[in-house]
């Protein structure tokens with residue numbers, strides 16, 4: 001197993017795959033025979049209703065959960081339990097509401113992984129400033145605690161934290177779900193720009209079809225642990241795989257300010 005090591009440039013984008021993966025939680029079926037691959041450098045949106053299995057896909061890719069059957073690969077190699085730390089150092093993970101530690105300043109949150117990796121304070125400061133520029137976050141915000149930040153600022157810091165060690169991939173689970181519509185719209189633009197500037201493999205979970213289409217060329221629609229359609233936004237709209245896809249796109253398009 002040879003995941004790229006954290007301090008070895010250049011940073012390679014990851015390719016990921018789930019092959020014939022099944023996952024249950026206490027008898028509840030979360031994924032049923034799912035096969036998906038994600039090309040290095042691509043941006044994919046996982047969409048679907050609540051409980052469809054979207055977050056489970058991300059957790060399996062990070063080795064936070066393990067499949068009952070089937071295999072999960074990253075950088076072309078099967079995940080191994082004794083190599084998970086190396087994997088997680090190579091993959092940025094951003095969750096809804098950021099998951100920042102409240103007792104640490106923004107900079108303290110950003111410094112956690114780099115300190116663990118043995119970075120000097122100056123290197124951490126420089127990287128934080130570089131990412132603040134990328135995320136368009138004023139530098140003085142870095143000295144504040146999460147409770148002193150707006151929701152949008154918290155999400156920017158969470159994204160920066162995911163990027164500190166320059167991972168080869170970013171997995172984002174409803175990164176904008178907790179934001180009001182105006183901030184969400186602004187951050188959608190910012191994230192799209194950041195994804196294209198960084199050229200990393202990005203997998204983003206969202207309930208929102210329009211947001212998915214904005215971020216990604218490829219949309220994977222899940223329902224009850226199955227992939228029901230995998231394609232472009234236009235394919236889902238113009239060539240829905242079944243009545244569920246039609247109903248899903250129609251329901252979202254019918255919302256005020258929705259996809260269409």
Ligand SMILES: Nc1ncnc2c1ncn2[C@@H]1O[C@H](COP(=O)(O)OP(=O)(O)OP(=O)(O)O)[C@@H](O)[C@H]1O
Nearest residue numbers: 025026028029030049050051052053054055056057
């Ligand atoms: N730790 C767990 N224990 C028990 N059941 C779980 C656990 N994690 C997920 N599940 C179940 O697995 C199924 C898939 O969950 P998952 O979180 O992947 O869905 P999701 O599509 O991300 O949903 P949401 O959009 O609501 O976050 C659901 O039925 C969920 O209740």
